[in-house]
Amino acid sequence: LPDDEEAEYPPQDADDGTLGDFLRTWKRSLIKVVHFMGPGVSNVTLESTEENGAESLPCKQDSVEIAAEPSTILVFRSGAFRYGCHADGECLSLSANLLQHADNLVWGDWDGLDSAPWLLAGSGPP
Numbered sequence: 001l002p003d004d005e006e007a008e009y010p011p012q013d014a015d016d017g018t019l020g021d022f023l024r025t026w027k028r029s030l031i032k033v034v035h036f037m038g039p040g041v042s043n044v045t046l047e048s049t050e051e052n053g054a055e056s057l058p059c060k061q062d063s064v065e066i067a068a069e070p071s072t073i074l075v076f077r078s079g080a081f082r083y084g085c086h087a088d089g090e091c092l093s094l095s096a097n098l099l100q101h102a103d104n105l106v107w108g109d110w111d112g113l114d115s116a117p118w119l120l121a122g123s124g125p126p
Contacts, residue, residue: 031098032078038070040089046081068093 001009014022036042044066064081068074076083078097085093 036068040091
């Protein structure tokens, strides 16, 4: 998005529900995967956080710097490292967080079951 068009698309204000969902998802993150697509080079810094078992890593380093060229894929434990990225030119990256298993959903007593018999119809797919 060019700088002159950025004012036409203001960011949406976050409400408490959105911020709470983000924080719960962020806390469940175990592994982060980042794919650098280019066209420029990104300078990545991973700094040890001394948390979540970081001291038990087999090759302990306080800081790691990587020049991530196009088609580089970076995989790291998000609880053990703090991630920073800087690119001088244009660079596109795609990231994904692999999350810890969420709590199971437990159904309690629900009065609406009588009004939705299709939930219990049949034994399932053939």
